[in-house]
Amino acid sequence: AERAEDGRLHESLTMSEVNGKPFNGRRFDPPMMVEGGFDQSLDFFLSERQACFNFTLSEGRIDFVSLPGSFDRAACGEMGAPQGFVLFDEAGNVTHLERQVPPELARQVHIVDFATTDIVPTELDGKMYPLPAKVVAEVPKDGEVLHFEATYTGCRLFKATSTILPGVAPVSDNAPDPATSHP
Numbered sequence: 001a002e003r004a005e006d007g008r009l010h011e012s013l014t015m016s017e018v019n020g021k022p023f024n025g026r027r028f029d030p031p032m033m034v035e036g037g038f039d040q041s042l043d044f045f046l047s048e049r050q051a052c053f054n055f056t057l058s059e060g061r062i063d064f065v066s067l068p069g070s071f072d073r074a075a076c077g078e079m080g081a082p083q084g085f086v087l088f089d090e091a092g093n094v095t096h097l098e099r100q101v102p103p104e105l106a107r108q109v110h111i112v113d114f115a116t117t118d119i120v121p122t123e124l125d126g127k128m129y130p131l132p133a134k135v136v137a138e139v140p141k142d143g144e145v146l147h148f149e150a151t152y153t154g155c156r157l158f159k160a161t162s163t164i165l166p167g168v169a170p171v172s173d174n175a176p177d178p179a180t181s182h183p
Contacts, residue, residue, distance in 0.1 A: 034112055034137040034148045041097055041117040041132055042086075043079065052076035062086045071105055080105040093130055094119050103140065112137040112148070124157035131155055 015023040043049060044064055052075060053064040066081035084099030098116045106113045115137040122131040137148040164170070 034115065034135060034150065041119070041135075042094065044082070044084075044086075044099070048075050049079070052079065060088050060090075062088075078109050080109045080111050093121065106139070112139045114138045122155055124155065125159075127157075129157075 017023055044053060052066060052070045052073065054067055056063045063083075063085045065083040066076065066079075070076040071081040080101035082099040082101045084097065086094055086098075087096040089095050096116065096118055100114050101111060103113050115135065117132050118134040119130050120133040121128045122133075123129075132152055134152070135148075135150045139146050
């Protein structure tokens with residue numbers, strides 16, 4: 001997941017293993033693929049989306065349900081009018097999210113009907129981060145229920161170091177990428 005200029009995380013996928021075997025890099029067409037474990041799990045709580053839901057707080061838990069008519073509002077519609085809950089540990093950290101979307105609305109906005117995300121504190125470079133550890137999703141299709149499960153492992157904190165050399169002109173942000181430019 002990479003943070004973009006708008007502050008949101010954008011997730012990309014690198015397959016290393018499929019069904020317990022090393023991925024050979026060839027084409028893989030799963031019956032169902034779920035994305036968004038890093039960049040969308042907690043979108044229900046973004047300030048621009050809070051008006052889409054009614055939240056109920058109880059000890060260690062927040063339940064949420066979409067408000068009537070929210071599917072027709074721009075900020076809310078792409079979420080498919082979900083309802084669900086979030087669990088917290090004793091320190092107030094999110095540990096689990098579960099949400100369901102009415103099947104007819106889920107199909108309209110191309111999301112899964114049911115999904116859960118388990119979030120665990122993960123130490124990276126001496127600092128703790130709450131990161132998704134497991135995502136489970138299900139969607140009915142042709143009289144069956146497709147089940148997707150992904151476990152995030154080996155998370156790394158990426159850093160970059162830049163050195164400005166004397167006598168070298170800075171490169172503009174609009175300059176073509178040297179790796180893809182051809183003379």
